[in-house]
Amino acid sequence: MPYPFTLPELGYPYEALEPHIDAKTMEIHHQKHHGAYVANLNATLEKYPYLQGAEVETLLRHLAALPADIQTAVRNNGGGHLNHSLFWELLTPGGAQEPVGELKKAIEEQLGGFQALKERLTQAAMGRFGSGWAWLAKDPFGKLHVFSTANQDNPVMEGFTPIVGIDVWEHAYYLKYQNRRADYLQAVWNVINWDKAEEIYRRG
Numbered sequence: 001m002p003y004p005f006t007l008p009e010l011g012y013p014y015e016a017l018e019p020h021i022d023a024k025t026m027e028i029h030h031q032k033h034h035g036a037y038v039a040n041l042n043a044t045l046e047k048y049p050y051l052q053g054a055e056v057e058t059l060l061r062h063l064a065a066l067p068a069d070i071q072t073a074v075r076n077n078g079g080g081h082l083n084h085s086l087f088w089e090l091l092t093p094g095g096a097q098e099p100v101g102e103l104k105k106a107i108e109e110q111l112g113g114f115q116a117l118k119e120r121l122t123q124a125a126m127g128r129f130g131s132g133w134a135w136l137a138k139d140p141f142g143k144l145h146v147f148s149t150a151n152q153d154n155p156v157m158e159g160f161t162p163i164v165g166i167d168v169w170e171h172a173y174y175l176k177y178q179n180r181r182a183d184y185l186q187a188v189w190n191v192i193n194w195d196k197a198e199e200i201y202r203r204g
Contacts, residue, residue: 003052004042007035008085016093020187025175030088033171037080037152044073056082060157079152083133086165086200095193103163103194103201110144117146122185124148125168136164136197138204161204164197 010030015023045051048067051059056078063071098114099107111117117136125134128148137145137160145160148168155162166188173184 002055003045005038005056005081007031007038008088010088012093017091017191020190021091021173022176025171025173028175029171030084033169034080034084034088037077037084040073041077041081044070044077057156060154061159063157075157076152079154079157082154082156083152083165083167086162087167089196089200090164090193091191092193092196093191095195096198097190097192097194099194099197101198101202103198106142106144106201111146118189120146121164121166122182125166125185126182128168131169134166134168135160135162137162138201163201163204164192 007030010026013023014026014030017026041056048070051066059066059074059078060082063075066074098104099117104114107114107117111120121134121136124146125148128134128150130150132148132150132153134148135146135155137147137155139145139160144163147155149155166185168181168185170179173181177184177187
């Protein structure tokens with residue numbers, strides 16, 4: 001939904017992903033971090049009514065067309081809103097633990113299977129210096145790619161459709177894992193809902 005953007009409900013309790021992701025981290029991550037991105041994005045667009053009918057994806061795809069004084073704020077806060085909205089959907093409890101359907105077939109044909117995907121995504125996440133995200137994304141020609149982005153940048157900014165995103169900002173894991181990003185990345189595979197990933201892949 002366009003402006004005013006709202007913080008999406010998780011649809012599940014904060015403790016639903018334990019022991020892999022703890023309830024306090026989920027609460028702070030959702031309410032404080034994502035909530036701040038939404039509030040800041042709304043404040044940024046307040047003085048530009050002509051932009052308020054645009055979806056966040058459209059704003060991010062066309063950053064260069066926005067007024068120069070808000071491009072960075074939209075990039076950071078719009079990206080944060082879009083990234084986290086996808087992340088919460090992907091973490092919905094109770095789904096398939098491995099790729100299914102058309103996405104499974106594409107992963108097998110293009111990336112060498114689920115294990116190879118896990119290795120490549122983990123490598124992308126571990127290789128991201130500082131804060132950012134690791135992605136499985138689809139290009140406009142239907143081919144899958146694995147890469148990372150800095151800060152809250154989203155693949156739509158480069159013409160890709162994000163399918164799976166893994167948050168590697170420290171606020172996503174520091175309360176439980178401290179500086180052990182590798183341990184967090186090992187755990188997060190237990191809570192990705194591949195039924196949701198399949199839905200995202202098909203609608204993209």
